Amino acid sequence: MSAYEDLMAHERRTQALDLVAGRLAWDQQTMMPQGSAAQRAEEIGALRAMIHARRTDPRISEWLERAEPDTLDEVARAQTRHIRRSHERLCRVPGDLASALASLASRAQGQWADARAADDFKGFAPVLEQVVALKREEGAALADGGDVYDALLDDFEPGASAEGIDACFARMRPGLVALREAALDGVEAPPLRGRFDEAAQLTLARKLAIAFGYDMDRGRLDKAVHPFSSGSGTDVRITTRCSPDDPFNCLYSTIHETGHACYEQAVMADYAFTPVGRGVSMGVHESQSRLYENQLGRSRPFCHWLYGQMRDTFGDPGAPDEEAFYAAVNRLHRGYIRTEADEVQYNLHVMLRFDLERALVSGDLAVNDLEAAWNDRFEADFGYEVPRASLGCLQDVHWSVGLFGYFPTYTLGNIYAGALHEALRRAVPDLDSHLAQGDPGPATAWLRENVQRHGGLHEPRDLIERACGTTADEGPLMGYLSDKFGTLHRG
Template sequence: MTAFTELMAHQRSTEALSLVAERLGWDQETMMPRGAAEQRAEELAAMEQVLHARRTDPRLAEWIAKAEAPDAAAERAIALIAHALRRNGAVPASLAEELARTTSLAQGIWAEARAKNDVGHFLPMLKRVVALRREEGQAMAAAGIGGGDAYDALIDGYEPGATAASLAAMFAAMRPRLVALREAVLGAPAPKALAGSFPAAGQLALARRAASAFGYDWTRGRLDLAVHPFSSGGVNDSRITTRVVETDPFNCLYSTIHEVGHSSYELAIDAAHHFTPLGHGVSMGVHESQSRIYENQLGRSRAFAGWLFTQMQAEFGALGVADADAFYATLNRVQRGFIRTEADELQYNLHVMLRFDLERALIGGRLDVADIEEAWNARFLSDFDFAVDVPANGVLQDVHWSVGAIGYFATYSLGNVYAGCLNQAMRRDLPDLDASLATGDARPATDWLCAKVQRFGSLYTPAEVITRACGAAPSEAPLLDYLETKFRALYNL
């Protein structure tokens, strides 16, 4: 065997084992009995021990040095393995194992604390998670990852090429227009909200129809319930989850469509890339571009809203709104709210900015975990002009910090920016798209996204894949222009 074939054979098994570990995480959040939490933590720690050993195997450096890439895709794969080796090699095996164990336990404790609105129940575990992630970031920074900055090293694991400074600059460019538009919209008469009860069975049936409208492949996926919706897996097994609130059917429907975007990306990657470093989404920002464009520019469009209106009437009867136009306005209603995942398109990024600044301060040592609730509540009041009522609507609402996903939140907004660019290009290429969406068929859009983004997996860098798809470098301008046009029309501004 050549060095290249040995390298890729080793990587194939590593990729397969990481999918097994991911499946354990999926089971933990969907079907695992509560009493198995400590056992699952040990199982995940054992898997991480095996994976870390494989990802830091001394043979990797030798194979990388000797490998001769037969083509550009192979060259990219080698580069990605080399970068991962630098990251993983900087982290002691004991730290990687302890992170897996601690975050597995923390997820269950977070869920209990959220259900009880008891921040104190979660803080000791959050303190441990933050300390471990800070230690990990510092170890990688010492090896030159993230330009030597611990938080940038953590960001690199989710969005290669991004830094806290570049993300902060993006937010600074976005905030003034978002805040000005929000103030104008909130000063105008609001569309009527849906009222009533929407049974869980009907919501889930409609969620499945919506997923099918976007081309979700049920032969390689499934839909389950979770406290915090997510997608999991890849290659030929990528699963989605949602949640049900019987007074808010949009929560279930749009969580489902959002996760279909993630899952469809994984399932669309060229089979030649399976079980290689190219065989999954290139970054969380690009991943979020898929989920957010499915959810918003497509799923909340006037055309798709017309189809959804008829589907909801068939499932639930009268909805209390006059017609499809009124339903479209209700679907895109801007209102005060605590929850990021339920936020309208206009305010969503403001929720992300709050989290980005707080976790940056946590990793930088400028904010203590003991003070996180007070800091969250003060920032929320400043940004949204009303106070958090209970912790489940504040610092306990997101699962991310419990599972160690620190450095992740900014990729949601980066995904929105990418989605704005992709939507502009897609609408240019598909002038008749709305006619298909009006019939509940989003496949022309999802086929375009597959051809332009999804099938490449990690073959190109995040900036390259968006630039190739759109014909221009990523910019926040298309997203902001889209939001201005949409919400000024909806609110007659």
Template sequence: MTAFDELMVYQRETEALSQIAGRLGWDQETMMPRGAAPQRAEESGALEAVIHARRTAPQVGDLLAAAEAPDQAGAAQLRLIKRSFERTQRVPADLATTLARLTSRAQGNWAEARENNDFAAFAPVLQEVVRLKREEGAALADGGDTYDALMDDYEPGATGAQLQAMFDEMRPGLVALRERALNHPERAAVSGSYDPQQQMKLARELAKLFGYDMARGRLDKAVHPFSSGSGDDVRITTRTSKTDPFNCIYSTIHEVGHACYEQRIDRDYVLTPVGQGVSMGVHESQSRIYENQLGRSRAFCGWLFEQMRDRFGDMGVADADEFYATVNRLHRGFIRTEADEVQYNLHIMLRFDLERALISGDLAVADLEAAWNDRFAADFGYAVTRASDGCLQDVHWSVGLFGYFPTYSLGNVYAGCLHEALRQAVPDLDAQLATGDLAEATAWLGENVQQHGGLYEPRELITRACGAEPTAGPLMAYIEEKFGALYPA
């Protein structure tokens, strides 16, 4: 074998172990008995130690030095392996192992604290997570910005300063549109009771409609919906509410966007660094365009209205137009995952600022709940009354995902650009969506984004798909047009 071939054989084994680690996380969120949490923390830590050792093994450096890429895909493989090798080498093995054990335990602590609305009970373990993430970030930064170094795990090449500038550009328009919309009488949600089993049945049908291959995946329930895995084992979760069927429906469509990205990557790349989504920003672009620009479009809502009326009967909305307005209603609320497209990014901006302050040391964990509540009141105009609606609502910090949150808004920006290009490529898109036909839309995304996996860098991938560098312009134009019509001045 050539050095390149030998390196890829070694790397496939490492990637396989990483997939097993991900499966442990999926099981912990869906099926693991609560009492197994301490043992699972030990298992996760032990597996992380093995993976870390493989990623930093001297033979990886030797093979990288000797390997020559046979083609474009090979060059991308070497680029990604080198990036991982250099970053992982900077993190001491004992730190990586300790973090894996701690975040596995912290996840259970978070879930219990969230259920009890008790931030004080979670604060000590979160403080330890933050301390270790600062240590990890400092090791990765090698003298540079600690937060940027952490964020590079999720969006290579992006910086906090760049995203801050983008958010500052977006914020005034979002705030103005929100204030205008909330001056209108608030639209009521759907009424009635919605059987959870029927919701899950519809969710599975929608997953298939949007292209999810159930032969290589499964749909389960979790406290916080997520997608896990790649290649031939990509699993998603959703949640149900007897009074809010949209929670299940749009959580499912959102996670299907993530899952389809992973399932549609070129099969030659399976269990290699190129064989997974290139960044969380690009990943989020797929989930958000599936959920919002396609799933919440007027055309698709007309089709979905008929499907839901047939299954659930009267929902308290008169017709398809009222259904569309209800699906897209701006409303007061606390939960990021339930926020409308206008206010969603404001949720992300809040978290982005707070977690940068936590990592920099400008904000102490003990002061996080008060800081969150003060910022939320300033941004949204009403008070958080319980921790599960505030700083305990998201799982991310408990599992150490600092630098992850801003990729949600970056994904919205990418989705705006892709939606603009998609409509140019498929001029009769609305006619197709009105019949529940997602085939051409999802095929376009599969061809232009998903099949490439990590072949290109994130911004290059979006630029190639759209024919122009990504900016916030298309997203803001889409939001202004859509919600300007729903909430006229």
């Protein structure tokens, strides 16, 4: 076999092990017995140590050196680019540190869930302090003298920098604040009223996932404390959560995770078990989930169709007519939870987390001071106090499992989604007529062809700009938000 063939045979086995580790993590959040957390931490730690050893195998450097670039096609060049980047990065991280991080994150996840249920940040702070310390150590190793936060961010959005993101957020923030204040000064649309059966919510959620293109023969829908998507290829699973008085929590979490899952299911089958066989970055991933959830799922024509589905499912949908239902779906409102925030304020939640986690990583903010810092910043940004930790710094799972550098990709995803939506509307001018029938198919087909099937073939921003035919910046997103919300809630 050639050096490239040897390299890819090694990589396929590594990718398979990585998917197994992901399945263990999925099980931990959905079906694992509560008393199994300590054992699962050992299992995941051992598996992650094995994966780290394979990805730092010295033979990888030899195979990469012997692979002849002139003989490689576009896909093979992309494969070697991903493998080289991963190998060089991970060789800077000691294997025992990688194992310790995986094991600690597994334990911390369960402790976070318990602390969130008990509103007990002080009880969780010691384990979070351990996570932050290990992530600083990992970031310093990866940075090799450079910016530690940028090194962590690179795991989720290659090519992005904290400086660039900070500048983008600074441009967006005044417009978001002004739009929020103008909308909330008007007549606030009422929320849905009523009680909504959990089993019926899940039945409708499955129907929505299928409508958006999710293949249930290669996936499943379960409940979790924090909704997520897991897997790739022919085994991609999604989760949601239910609230008896808020069906949107379940329905729109499901559509969101369906966007992630459809991306992974749509990647070309030939790329399976390779670096190119997955979504290229979390920002691009979020562009799919946010576009599915917001520009499509919260659009006026789709909401009018969904109103009928709600009536069929629940009888009284909690709104008197289609327009009232559309206003309820898109209402700007006071709240604390990022995943339940409206499209305008969602990005302000992300900006808060971005600033706080940079301070944690740099050491400018101590873990013991995080709750107070969060509460102060939230009151300054949103104008009211956080009443308890589960509505504040304990609401997200990310920091407990070491995902520092992840949060800004949510707003990057919104920015990409704005640009993609603009291009999609040009390509499918009759999209609204399809959405009014509960059929997002033309939109999801365009995304599948122009974004999803390519997997990791192109660099993140290059992929988006190829699809859009133009530079991707925050302009289309801000224009979309202004057009939609500028008059929606005015009296």
